[in-house]
Amino acid sequence: MTVVPPMPCRASKAVIQEAAEKYAGKINFLPGDDLFKLVRRLGGQIRFRDFSPGHQRESIHVRSAKDFDLFLPDDTSPLRDRFTIGHELGHLLLHYPVVRRAAGDTPVEMVATRYLPEDASDDVRRCEWEANWFAAAFLMPAGPFIQAWHQTGGDPADIASRFFMSVEAVRTRARSLSLESAAA
Template sequence: MDTLQSSAKPVPARASKAVISAYAEDIARQLGFQIGNTLEPIVATLGGIIAYRNPIYVNSNASESIVVRGGNDFTIYLGTMTSPERDRFTIAHELGHLFIHYPLTSVDGAPSPMIATTWVDDDDEDQRRAEWEANWFAAAFLMPAEDFASYAKQMDLNELAMTFSVSYAAAEMRKTSLGIT
């Protein structure tokens, strides 16, 4: 079932950006992820599936989301009107929710089902923080700092985006966040 009656929202870890980034890079290494690899096999290995939703016909808040029913049972929803590069970042972002936030949704010692959507109440500091953390995870997972910095010395932003299979905006933001000029 796509919606769960008593599902939790993501619980922020409140770890630093550096800690979350290091965690994401470690997870990527453990999963055997290499720069530019597709993420679909990783999602499948973890027990998840990827489904597509057209935001015109479905609540647009649900078109980019994750529904976690259990540690090895989750669905990542992607919009049908997004680029492959955007989809990669969304998948990595949703994996951030899975790895960082899902374990923190414990009820009586066991994680409870969780739903994370693109819609976040601006007045909900915890949800805003969880989204930042998932974005930090995605950026580090897809564009590991050391590798990204090395490539950035030799490439312009277009080449970086193509090498890491991310959008120009994602590559630009990563370059800025790492302080690379």
């Protein structure tokens, strides 16, 4: 079977984030829900791996839409892992369908790597942006996030604990939603 990188869907950030939120609603995924259970329900397995030099670097290896392995570093925090899982699900849901359509009848496996080489193509870089946009909206949907922002007076630490995310991920999401003082 041929191994190929992800291919961008080329949707706008707004369209990708809207799709991520709709998908979360469709599968009844709420902020803070167990992502390990979700990955198993979708047909995947999560594996922990040493990502030091000399070890394999893939973060998701997709054989089919319902058969994939998601790789996490064995030395990161659970909060970081949550974002990584959301990001890799973005590759599965946004990029694997594009790869399948492009492959036609040819059997392919899509592999998205954790670390991009310096000479990564614009398409591969675009895929990373798209997966990040997906993860942010999937894990921190705009409505509940904005509500939490107002309830906490924009306290990133409090919001992070509500969404089981890192403070940096919360700050980034707040900036993307144009919330006041989000960069503070």
